[in-house]
Amino acid sequence: MNIFRKIGLLFCLVFLLASGEVMATHVVGGEVTYTYLGNSVYRFRIDIYRDCINGDVQAISQDNPAYISVFSGNGTRLFSDSINSSSRILIPDNFSNDCINNKPATCLDRITFFKNYTLPENPAGYYLVYQRCCRNGTILNIVNPGSTGATYYCQVPPASLTNPIVNNSAVFKNYPPQIICINNPLFYDHSATDADGDSLSYEFCTAFGGGSANDAKPVPTSLNFPAVSYYFPYSAKLPMGPGNASLKIDPVTGMITGTPAQLGRYVVTVCCHEWRNGVIINTVTREFQFVVTNCSKAVVANIPQLSSEFNTFIVQCKGYTVKFRNLSKGANDTYDAYSWDFGVPGINSDTSHLAEPEYTYPDTGTYLVKLKVNRGSTCTDSIERFVKIYPSFHVDFDHSGLPCPDAPIDFINRTSSTYQPVVSYDWDFGDGKSSKDFAPQHVYDTGGDYTVILRAQNIKGCYDSSIKQVSIGRFKAFAGNDTIIVQGESIIFNATGGSFYTWTPAAYLNNPNIANPIGYYPDTGRFVYSVHVASQGGCVGDDTITVWVVGQSSIYVPSAFSPNGDGINDVLRPIGVGYRNINYFRVYNRWGQSVFYSTRWGAGWDGQYQGKNADIGTYFWMLSIKDRFGKDVKMTGDATLIR
Numbered sequence: 001m002n003i004f005r006k007i008g009l010l011f012c013l014v015f016l017l018a019s020g021e022v023m024a025t026h027v028v029g030g031e032v033t034y035t036y037l038g039n040s041v042y043r044f045r046i047d048i049y050r051d052c053i054n055g056d057v058q059a060i061s062q063d064n065p066a067y068i069s070v071f072s073g074n075g076t077r078l079f080s081d082s083i084n085s086s087s088r089i090l091i092p093d094n095f096s097n098d099c100i101n102n103k104p105a106t107c108l109d110r111i112t113f114f115k116n117y118t119l120p121e122n123p124a125g126y127y128l129v130y131q132r133c134c135r136n137g138t139i140l141n142i143v144n145p146g147s148t149g150a151t152y153y154c155q156v157p158p159a160s161l162t163n164p165i166v167n168n169s170a171v172f173k174n175y176p177p178q179i180i181c182i183n184n185p186l187f188y189d190h191s192a193t194d195a196d197g198d199s200l201s202y203e204f205c206t207a208f209g210g211g212s213a214n215d216a217k218p219v220p221t222s223l224n225f226p227a228v229s230y231y232f233p234y235s236a237k238l239p240m241g242p243g244n245a246s247l248k249i250d251p252v253t254g255m256i257t258g259t260p261a262q263l264g265r266y267v268v269t270v271c272c273h274e275w276r277n278g279v280i281i282n283t284v285t286r287e288f289q290f291v292v293t294n295c296s297k298a299v300v301a302n303i304p305q306l307s308s309e310f311n312t313f314i315v316q317c318k319g320y321t322v323k324f325r326n327l328s329k330g331a332n333d334t335y336d337a338y339s340w341d342f343g344v345p346g347i348n349s350d351t352s353h354l355a356e357p358e359y360t361y362p363d364t365g366t367y368l369v370k371l372k373v374n375r376g377s378t379c380t381d382s383i384e385r386f387v388k389i390y391p392s393f394h395v396d397f398d399h400s401g402l403p404c405p406d407a408p409i410d411f412i413n414r415t416s417s418t419y420q421p422v423v424s425y426d427w428d429f430g431d432g433k434s435s436k437d438f439a440p441q442h443v444y445d446t447g448g449d450y451t452v453i454l455r456a457q458n459i460k461g462c463y464d465s466s467i468k469q470v471s472i473g474r475f476k477a478f479a480g481n482d483t484i485i486v487q488g489e490s491i492i493f494n495a496t497g498g499s500f501y502t503w504t505p506a507a508y509l510n511n512p513n514i515a516n517p518i519g520y521y522p523d524t525g526r527f528v529y530s531v532h533v534a535s536q537g538g539c540v541g542d543d544t545i546t547v548w549v550v551g552q553s554s555i556y557v558p559s560a561f562s563p564n565g566d567g568i569n570d571v572l573r574p575i576g577v578g579y580r581n582i583n584y585f586r587v588y589n590r591w592g593q594s595v596f597y598s599t600r601w602g603a604g605w606d607g608q609y610q611g612k613n614a615d616i617g618t619y620f621w622m623l624s625i626k627d628r629f630g631k632d633v634k635m636t637g638d639a640t641l642i643r
Helices: 003-019 057-061
Strands: 027-038 041-051 066-072 077-083 087-090 108-118 126-132 150-156 186-189 199-204 255-258 264-276 279-293 312-316 321-323 338-341 358-360 365-373 381-389 397-400 408-413 422-428 441-443 448-458 463-472 483-486 490-492 500-504 518-520 525-534 540-550 554-556 575-577 579-588 594-598 617-627 632-641
Touching: 027 126, 027 150, 041 066, 041 126, 041 150, 066 108, 077 108, 150 279, 186 381, 312 321, 397 448, 397 463, 408 448, 483 490, 483 575, 575 579, 579 632
Parallel strands: 312 381, 483 540
Antiparallel strands: 027 041, 027 279, 041 108, 066 077, 066 126, 087 108, 126 150, 186 255, 199 264, 264 279, 321 358, 338 365, 365 381, 397 408, 408 441, 422 448, 448 463, 490 518, 500 525, 525 540, 554 575, 579 594, 579 617, 617 632
């Protein structure tokens, strides 16, 4: 070990021993709640969950007493206090060794602190805050967990003599989960009850830091406690990351579902909001570390989630009959291996013992389907999924317009939905472009056959798509390449792309209404022609060509070229005007070896010899051409290859 690292570790150890306080890496979660006793007296309760198998014994012993501070809602600290506890219980893991394969060793306890405080009506309300540092260093989803503390708090709603609000906080019903097996469906009820009958909603929310390595058990001094930082792609809303198996919470029921696919420890924070008269009056927060371990349940009830809707097997939009799928494992061979309840209220006949039953629902609506595996046996499991029946929903479209490049195509949306509105349209035009408009217009740059897809979803979660082929004519008006000729010569034009051609101007052309008119030029000059091209299908387009008429023949071979692939001067070739044809063009290296030979105008040497880059240096060329009078002309020279 590096000597400086040894000294650093020794210093840290001495510091911790000297401080007499051990960082609380054993704390895995907590929550703060309260009960109103009357006469402005509130009984506060702080629950701290601790790892009693891996946690440091000294750190656990230092949890008692708890230091708290009470603040006015405007941030003023009113008082601080210490609370002793005599309430410590072990939390049952709710699994037997028979029902879990490779059951991990677990020990979770809860220490609870109670204290009554008199808090008169306050228009700003109150906060009670508890802090502890630090977290388990192996947490995956937050930054620097080993040096990041935790803050647990609750709020008493604002109240005054003219606007009294009497409130009891919501209380979570179930213990946090201890054993989460990788690749096994999780279905955990994180709901709460409220003594006042307030409406409750749920969401994943941000965890807060608190305390430090130097002050692991601080007396809270401020309401400005920092939010923890999450590693990408984790976040407060996606505490176990994105994807089909990500953790989700139902905002109405508080049910947490998902299929964890990665081992590890994750901070998960659930906020339970209390609603009264349409306004949130309080929020209770529970933070806990979900630990995904390498175990598996012997019996797993599993209805797959085929819909993107939360915890929904399927949104049936074509009819009322649903064919259920069953991915459960560990079922026995008895009649009660599978017990289905299809969730129709008011009847008892909506059940089945088949592995994958089919059921026809009596009406539209949302139904909660329940499946229990091995009912009545030692190891059972159950799952609930929603089924939504909302027929009918059908996606379709047509298109119109001239099927030509650069011509607008109008897409006609013929989607029909019993339940409005349709909340999303996603068009894929098959050429890399898309639209979210109801009935878009699109222009294709080139001809071809394109696969167009329209995907849509309505307000009930119905999803459908339609796929059709759109054929665009392979049409492109082309007048030909610009050319140079000698005075007194003629050329034959060669336009392409359609069936009908019109050249303008018609000067020097023998027929301006064909693709390949002959142009004769007795005078020098530069002549620009435009050709209008039309196809049998109605596509039209225009292109231009320039004819440059010079007074005499000429030939040019570059003195250097650079075949480096930049598109500039990459090829060594003769450039000529006024010559009938080329007899040959040869290139030799310094040893007299022929490295290139061609008899075609426009061909040239690209600097390759025997499949490899030729050496930098000087090369020699020989050119034989026939002029317009049939006389052979020979030329020689040299060119330098550079890269």
